[in-house]
Amino acid sequence: MEATNPDTKHNELEKQKWCIRESLYEFHGFWFTKTYLEATKEVVETFKPLPTDIILASFPKTGTTWLKALLYSITHRSSPQDDAVLTLNHPQELIPSLETNLYVRKQAPLNDDAAKQGRILATHAPHQILQHLLNSCDCKIVYVTRNPKDTLVSLWHFLQKSKDFEDDPWELEAAVDQFCDGVVPFGPYYDHVLGYREVSINMPQKVLFVTYEELKEDTRSHVRRIGEFLGCPFVGENGEEQVEKIVRLCSFEILSNQEVNKSSELPESGFPLPYNSFFRRGEVGDHLSCLGDDMIRKIDHVTKLKFHASGFHYGI
Ligand code: PAP
Numbered sequence: 001m002e003a004t005n006p007d008t009k010h011n012e013l014e015k016q017k018w019c020i021r022e023s024l025y026e027f028h029g030f031w032f033t034k035t036y037l038e039a040t041k042e043v044v045e046t047f048k049p050l051p052t053d054i055i056l057a058s059f060p061k062t063g064t065t066w067l068k069a070l071l072y073s074i075t076h077r078s079s080p081q082d083d084a085v086l087t088l089n090h091p092q093e094l095i096p097s098l099e100t101n102l103y104v105r106k107q108a109p110l111n112d113d114a115a116k117q118g119r120i121l122a123t124h125a126p127h128q129i130l131q132h133l134l135n136s137c138d139c140k141i142v143y144v145t146r147n148p149k150d151t152l153v154s155l156w157h158f159l160q161k162s163k164d165f166e167d168d169p170w171e172l173e174a175a176v177d178q179f180c181d182g183v184v185p186f187g188p189y190y191d192h193v194l195g196y197r198e199v200s201i202n203m204p205q206k207v208l209f210v211t212y213e214e215l216k217e218d219t220r221s222h223v224r225r226i227g228e229f230l231g232c233p234f235v236g237e238n239g240e241e242q243v244e245k246i247v248r249l250c251s252f253e254i255l256s257n258q259e260v261n262k263s264s265e266l267p268e269s270g271f272p273l274p275y276n277s278f279f280r281r282g283e284v285g286d287h288l289s290c291l292g293d294d295m296i297r298k299i300d301h302v303t304k305l306k307f308h309a310s311g312f313h314y315g316i
């Protein structure tokens with residue numbers, strides 16, 4: 001992508017100071033860092049999904065890495081040589097992100113015809129922005145979400161790995177306020193979740209909506225559910241065995257202990273944080289370890305207004 005000066009190019013967009021020396025720009029009601037804004041616009045203008053595509057959509061820190069491993073394993077389970085893939089490749093590299101790997105780094109499989117078949121592509125872009133693209137063909141979308149407090153806390157810890165965090169930190173109180181106001185990358189979180197949830201209700205054959213918490217509670221059932229949704233159900237004698245294997249290989253315990261995932265090197269994709277930053281604790285309810293009562297009350301209040309008032313009883 002051509003280097004452009006975002007302040008010149010986007011001076012008509014609303015801008016807010018964020019942290020790690022970044023600003024966020026408002027685009028169609030959502031907030032983006034300058035790199036993601038450019039990449040998302042390019043995705044919107046040029047990406048052509050295929051009916052054979054599987055799109056993994058998520059708000060950041062809601063279970064993307066886990067779903068990348070699961071989707072890859074579910075769709076490649078019949079190839080014995082693929083058994084070692086998760087031990088040798090970081091899930092983030094296995095499933096490219098539309099915004100970063102493909103449009104910022106210009107990697108396959110966008111242009112390579114062979115690689116286009118049955119590709120799995122990830123995106124953090126909201127449905128409200130991608131809808132005309134995603135509705136233009138019969139591609140399948142798996143959306144994962146996570147409760148707002150754990151999502152925020154995971155994001156807050158993740159950013160601390162940035163080299164600029166010390167110079168321009170994101171104090172936890174400010175993080176809570178900005179999260180509640182929606183001014184975080186790809187935020188508002190609530191609109192992001194509700195956008196994909198609504199299509200999953202209206203078009204259940206197109207969008208499968210999964211929560212991190214239900215996946216944690218019963219990974220087996222959800223692996224089966226994802227397989228059915230993608231048109232590759234687990235059947236026959238081997239079915240149960242395959243499900244068990246996938247659940248185990250993609251578990252936090254196994255994945256986070258693979259050498260490639262423990263590495264403190266920067267990913268080949270050019271992402272600025274190390275491989276190991278995608279694995280921290282992988283627990284439900286981790287926000288209790290750092291959010292104070294007032295912070296919890298503040299987020300719960302917004303959750304009630306945004307989720308509960310719209311009939312989605314989730315997140316508290
Ligand atoms: P991304 O949006 O930047 O790709 P994402 O993978 O969605 O990040 O979120 C990372 C979170 O998923 C981390 O949560 P934590 O900070 O609360 O610990 C990470 O630990 C967790 N995670 C990664 N892999 C797994 C897994 N296999 N099972 C459960 N949680 C996982």
